[in-house]
Amino acid sequence: MSSPVERFRELLRIPTVSHVDPGRVDLAAFDAFHDALERLYPRIHAALEREVVSDHALLYRWRGASDADPLVLMAHMDVVPVVAEEWQHPPFAADLTGTGATIHARGAIDDKGALVAIMEAVEALLADGTTPSHDVYLAFGHDEEIGGTGAQAIVDVLHARGVRPALVIDEGGAVVRGAVPGVSAPTAMIGVAERGILSLGLTVPERGGHASTPPAMPATARLARAIDRLRRRPFPRRLAPPVRAMLATAAPHASRSLRPVLRRLDRFGPLLARVLSRLGPELNAIVRTTAVVTELSGSDGQNVLATRARATVDIRLLTGDTVDSAVAHVRRAVADPLVEIDVLRGSDPSAVSPWRGDSWQRIARAVRVSLGDDVVPLPYLQLGASDSRWFTRISDAVYRFAPFTLSADERAALHSHDERIGVDTWLRGIEFYRAVILDR
CATH class of the missing domain: 3.30.70.360 (Alpha-Beta Plaits)
Known part of the structure; x- marks a missing residue:
């Protein structure tokens, strides 16, 4: 059976590229991505309810002991276009360098890194026989990079069913150093709002x-x-x-x-x-x-x-x-x-989620357990837009955080050439999602 890293690399090789012009979107790549998820994560597709929303967005429901106060883990499967000749490694080859220490690929961070880490965490918990205390939803948009109609449609579905999440976590800030002048400790930058x-x-x-x-x-x-x-x-x-x-x-x-x-x-x-x-x-x-x-x-x-x-x-x-x-x-x-x-x-700018209380503390606990006691959780204002903004319609606790420790150079590669992520960094991200689900 393949390893988590090999499954990640396989999914990174599928060029699920978004374009503003719908005629340039290769929908077959998104179909292939769906098929690969089903093949690579059999326990999820046997145990969770899965539905396709708005043609290619995916919504999974993992029934827990209670359907009240569910958790929503978000990510998106689409990536931005590439100029291949600008890359040191082919953008969809998912090359490993440094004796397997770094994966180079479009989407390694934005945002297949989070999507695959979520799937890995849930698949492993199912293998352990875990039943969550509350329902867990996995919401994966297919066009976040061009407006997020898939995520909007998912929110419409959940709203119509009366689902009101107690906590929503999407992509956003990361674990960084130097984000706040004068603070030398590593900080987990957890977006409590985003700009309009x-x-x-x-x-x-x-x-x-x-x-x-x-x-x-x-x-x-x-x-x-x-x-x-x-x-x-x-x-x-x-x-x-x-x-x-x-x-x-x-x-x-x-x-x-x-x-x-x-x-x-x-x-x-x-x-x-x-x-x-x-x-x-x-x-x-x-x-x-x-x-x-x-x-x-x-x-x-x-x-x-x-x-x-x-x-x-x-x-x-x-x-x-x-x-x-x-x-x-x-x-x-x-x-x-x-x-x-x-x-x-x-x-307009999104609503502001609380930086105190149960939902915030749940994320802070997961940060400490998976990423280190020395990491300081900080609320911050996310500068870019994400699919999470649509979820403020049905939840008061919407946060934007990718559980990866990233350097300034790695962050600069987002939407640019040479996007990459360290293997150990990505594996720790799986542990974050596991900790959030278990809330221990």
Whole structure:
């Protein structure tokens, strides 16, 4: 029988790639992934109830002694596209390097690492004859990377059945060092909320014509001015409640000089927000709503004036901001009625889950048991979006944490080339999910 690592590698080799264009999605790869799960985890498919939701999302139910207060373990089977020539190892070969110490593959962390670790934990517990004290659901989306319709459909199913989870755990933060300045201990960054998403279109129309006779303010120049004005007028800095919780929880573990500051956020909060905004992109993103232009378009010809110059602005909303308040800020910053501003898509920040109480303590216990007594569980604000945001509709305790110890370089490889995970790191993640299920 194959080992956990070999099963993981087999599933990593299946290119379940999401594309915004549905015509580019290879649905056969998702079917193959389903088939492989069924073959590799026979006990799960014999003992758990399984259903396919929204074509390719998967929902499993492991009946426990009680159907009240169930646990939901989430992950997604889709991965982002690759540029193969940028990789040192083929992205879907799941190569082992360093005498089997590291697995290289798209999805090794985001997010097949969690999905397969969950399956391994449940399969092993079934082999031990375990019956959970409460129902356990496994919810695996198939299109998280392009919006998460599968996860939304799963929530619809659970809501219709009156299922209200006591705890939901999805991908998110990891075990890292240096996430909070002045804290040297390893920290388990457990997302209690995530920022909202807003895409705006900035459009400047004009008559067009030959580029040899441009107007004084062509559409491209007006658009460039609007973009620069937005860059020069960033959203204000502040410490949102999840960030305050992170800093306050970190205070006992901080350096002596920083400890008094973190313990007096009522007094030092504005100063700390200003300092954090200057310490790099990640820390800046936890203290303000961010906005960046990601797409630009103008004329189709080198000597033709654009009839429509257009930019897309990606905005990530800090807890407390809304789609409406962000649009108002952009209008004020651009300050030009000839620049049309349209909402392409938008969702407000998620609700904030508690960083105290039974659900939080259950995760904290699992961290200590599986990842080490020296690891400090910290609440934090997740910067990116995940499928978990849909589950806040049916649960007040939704958390975002992948139980893997990751370096800065490993985190930087997410959605980039050379994604990889250490074998020992991944195996410890299996123990985390086992500990969460058993809650001991």
